[in-house]
Amino acid sequence: MKKSKLINTQLSLAIARLGHGQALTIGDCGLPISEKTQRIDLALTHGVPGFMETLDVVLTEQQVEEVVIAEELATVSPALFEQLTARIAQLEQDQDRDVTLTMVSHETFKTLSDESLAVVRTGECTPYANIILRSGVVF
Template identity: 55%
Template sequence: MKKSALLNAKLSHCIASLGHFDEVTICDAGLPIPIQVERIDLALTHGVPGFLETVKVVLSEMHITGVIVAEEMKLVSPKLHEALLAIIKTYQAVEVTYVSHDAFKAKTFNSKAIVRTGECTPYANVIFQSGVVF
């Protein structure tokens, strides 16, 4: 059994398979997921698992070079937005890029995988761009 925090086999394999600038999306329960992108569905029920706890576990295993978030998150879910930024800063100092929600949804087509949580807070979505550790 793995010793680190991430136990989900599909998600662990996805992160281990990432190359530089590959993208992984973590989303709420309602974000549409393109059929051609791998879906890693963690959603169990409303709020389980939560968006932020999923972000923490992913960032404990993944080196990132960039973050993409919908602009709407700042306005509609400001507490979640601030908590997300605080978590990201805990792991790495990277630039956050803001796009419209429509542009965000279009960008998910480029993700290697989309991780669906049980989060029901509006705009609880983030795209992490993979970095390299050397």
């Protein structure tokens, strides 16, 4: 049995498959997911699992060099935006390297998420609670 926090087989495999520059998207329950992109559906009901708790577990496994979010998050869901930016700052300390924060329109975000290796669907219902995590390297 794995020792790390992440025990979901599909999600663990998706992260293990990521190469440098490839992306994993974590989305709220309303984010459209392309038929061509692997869907990892964790949603049980509204709010379960939540966006931040899912992100926190993923970040225990994935090396991240860039984070992409919709610029609308800052104005529509400012509390989540603040949580997220604090978590990115903590991630930089944990990884001992910078993490680029890229903000794009929600429409651009949806297009970029289609290019992800996989999209993780959570039960989150907070508007614009979506993130693309572009992988870095551990060396």
